[in-house]
Amino acid sequence: MAAKMLRRTITARKQLSSQVRQIRNSRQASNIRELGQVNIPETKSNIHCLPIVGQIEGHMIIDPKNKTTKYEHIIPQLVALEQNPEIEGILFILNTIGGDVEAGLAIAEMIASMSKPTVSLVLGGGHSIGVPIEPISLPTA
Structure with missing residues (x-):
């Protein structure tokens, strides 16, 4: 049971890390970081x-x-x-x-x-x- 919870936690963390990377690499974040340009x-x-x-x-x-x-x-x-x-x-x-x-x-x-x-x-x-x-x-x- 603990191994199953550990796998779920690891999977959830990987998904969260992937989402964070997508946000950081998004065009909007890039525009703010590089150009200071915001909508x-x-x-x-x-x-x-x-x-x-x-x-x-x-x-x-x-x-x-x-x-x-x-x-x-x-x-x-x-x-x-x-x-x-x-x-x-x-x-x-x-x-x-x-x-x-x-x-x-x-x-x-x-x-x-x-x-x-x-x-x-x-x-x-x-x-x-x-x-x-x-x-x-x-x-x-």
Whole structure:
């Protein structure tokens, strides 16, 4: 009887391991891991919240111990939000000490060029390159 239970446990663990591998190797997990690309969740809200938290990471890789927001993750999300007819406005939650100047300016320029209303809410800090993101996003509100 114990041998039978052991076989069932081993079989269940193998199936679970197989499922975990499938999830890790799935396209969605790969997109999140490699590109930071996520699908905008289908929601009934017409306002999308987009956090910019930690250092803004651009062309230089910052120490993985630091909290970062990568501009190559934000830009595709901004494009997707701009093209989504169901999204009528964007709320940026900003808490940054700054970071890569070129990356921050790229984000700020993308926000400024959006046709949809944008509002930024600064929680914590909006320092250094975070400063241009804050005021540029306010006038369209």
